[in-house]
Amino acid sequence: MRTLRNTIFPDLKCQEHGIYDVWPCPWPECRNGIPEDSFRVESLMEGEEPEVYSRRQWKTLSGDPYFSWDSAKLPNWFSLPRVVWNEARRQGLVDTGFPDLIYHYTSVEGFFGIVQSGQLWLSDYSYLNDTRELSHGADLVAEVATELLVNESRPQATDLLRQWITELQSPVHRVCVASFSGSGDSLSQWRAYGHIAIGFEPRDVSLHAYRANLRPVEYQRDRQRALVDLYLHHMREAYLVDSDNGRLERIEDVYHKTDRLVELIAFFKDPAFAAEQEYRLAFIEHPDLMPSLGHKCSAKRFRVSRGRIIPYVLSDELEPILPSGRDLKIREVILGPGTDATLERGIREFLTESNMREVEVKRTRVPYRT
Numbered sequence: 001m002r003t004l005r006n007t008i009f010p011d012l013k014c015q016e017h018g019i020y021d022v023w024p025c026p027w028p029e030c031r032n033g034i035p036e037d038s039f040r041v042e043s044l045m046e047g048e049e050p051e052v053y054s055r056r057q058w059k060t061l062s063g064d065p066y067f068s069w070d071s072a073k074l075p076n077w078f079s080l081p082r083v084v085w086n087e088a089r090r091q092g093l094v095d096t097g098f099p100d101l102i103y104h105y106t107s108v109e110g111f112f113g114i115v116q117s118g119q120l121w122l123s124d125y126s127y128l129n130d131t132r133e134l135s136h137g138a139d140l141v142a143e144v145a146t147e148l149l150v151n152e153s154r155p156q157a158t159d160l161l162r163q164w165i166t167e168l169q170s171p172v173h174r175v176c177v178a179s180f181s182g183s184g185d186s187l188s189q190w191r192a193y194g195h196i197a198i199g200f201e202p203r204d205v206s207l208h209a210y211r212a213n214l215r216p217v218e219y220q221r222d223r224q225r226a227l228v229d230l231y232l233h234h235m236r237e238a239y240l241v242d243s244d245n246g247r248l249e250r251i252e253d254v255y256h257k258t259d260r261l262v263e264l265i266a267f268f269k270d271p272a273f274a275a276e277q278e279y280r281l282a283f284i285e286h287p288d289l290m291p292s293l294g295h296k297c298s299a300k301r302f303r304v305s306r307g308r309i310i311p312y313v314l315s316d317e318l319e320p321i322l323p324s325g326r327d328l329k330i331r332e333v334i335l336g337p338g339t340d341a342t343l344e345r346g347i348r349e350f351l352t353e354s355n356m357r358e359v360e361v362k363r364t365r366v367p368y369r370t
């Protein structure tokens with residue numbers, strides 16, 4: 001059996017099948033895949049047995065096949081987001097192109113903290129202004145789950161769907177996000193978030209914060225609906241496969257939690273906000289999942305912002321059991337309206353001392369009107 005090198009960093013492996021993964025394309029006879037139906041991978045953890053992955057076929061709601069690599073060691077729940085997003089890309093339900101740079105708008109204090117720590121700060125979503133967004137997605141999930149219940153024939157799956165509907169009414173997750181904009185010089189962003197826009201390459205952000213998800217926010221209602229359809233259907237299938245194969249004995253109720261659903265709806269926003277072109281880095285933690293597996297939760301930190309105390313996590317402290325990502329690379333800094341030459345001088349000197357002399361510092365072109 002072929003042995004593949006283990007890596008934690010995914011890449012676009014197959015355009016045709018939408019595969020953005022660490023493994024080759026899982027579609028049979030694809031030129032970006034492998035001919036064999038299984039392969040082996042050395043474990044990243046010392047002393048652990050190699051893992052074997054096998055090709056698995058799934059069926060969409062309309063009966064079309066799609067494929068994934070399935071490691072028999074863990075329930076399919078763990079690879080589920082990767083599989084579903086690959087299929088969503090193949091179906092054209094997500095934009096695959098990112099702009100060259102995405103910008104994080106922040107205050108001078110926020111900029112200072114990010115450069116000094118070399119980390120992104122993901123703030124607790126429930127402390128941000130637009131908390132109604134999660135309920136927007138939760139309502140959509142409840143609607144789709146209710147429809148699925150009508151034709152559900154497996155009692156186990158009926159329980160699962162009902163549980164999701166109930167649980168999503170009062171989510172218990174810690175959802176932490178950092179927001180980016182596709183535009184580096186936007187007056188509405190300057191007004192809402194602060195005087196500094198830090199430009200990053202999307203891939204740098206993904207490789208640095210690989211334990212969180214970086215995605216464009218979805219504003220279109222029909223695409224949100226299609227994604228929820230795909231997600232719920234796939235979760236139901238994965239649950240039945242795992243319970244039929246006895247893979248849920250160690251962590252039996254993982255599917256009955258709503259982590260995966262919250263991961264999805266954390267990227268939905270009301271169509272009224274579409275002009276923001278937001279890209280969002282989101283991390284979702286269930287308060288009792290990691291402890292139940294014997295692992296620590298991500299460290300909770302606090303910052304003061306606009307007279308409030310906001311909990312946040314550092315990008316390098318997400319799921320501490322996993323190895324660190326790549327160093328965070330800043331490509332550009334844009335200073336917004338109302339900033340002056342003294343701030344610019346301080347920023348340049350601070351960047352130089354922080355070994356980031358090459359970062360370009362620019363001033364906004366937007367005229368400031370109050």
Ligand SMILES: [Zn+2]
Pocket residue numbers: 014015016017019025026027030031032033
């Ligand atoms: Zn392929």
